Amino acid sequence: MDELIGGMKMAKGRVFFDQDLCKGCSLCISVCPTKILAIDLEVLNAKGYHPAYVENPDNCIACANCAMVCPDLVITVEKFDKQKEV
Ligand code: SF4
Numbered sequence: 001m002d003e004l005i006g007g008m009k010m011a012k013g014r015v016f017f018d019q020d021l022c023k024g025c026s027l028c029i030s031v032c033p034t035k036i037l038a039i040d041l042e043v044l045n046a047k048g049y050h051p052a053y054v055e056n057p058d059n060c061i062a063c064a065n066c067a068m069v070c071p072d073l074v075i076t077v078e079k080f081d082k083q084k085e086v
């Protein structure tokens with residue numbers, strides 16, 4: 001069941017993108033079970049690609065699928081400590 005605080009869904013973690021390393025291959029988007037990643041068509045990075053980004057960070061379950069599949073080590077996943085959520 002989703003964890004709710006004040007009616008808001010709470011993320012179980014957070015993902016960070018080193019966007020200038022991204023080549024926009026979309027692999028991370030295809031493996032995210034909660035479908036919260038997307039390509040940012042508004043941004044061009046240092047390599048000239050549209051990079052991936054987190055569209056809906058509140059739904060991240062910190063599964064790390066995205067970080068494991070990324071061939072360029074763009075993504076870091078921070079898992080929230082359960083005890084700190086109380
Ligand atoms: S850690 Fe899991 S849920 Fe969060 S963005 Fe990556 S694939 Fe999606």
Ligand code: SF4
Nearest residue numbers: 022023025026028070
């Ligand atoms: S898998 Fe890595 S290189 Fe490919 S779009 Fe995602 S972050 Fe960018």
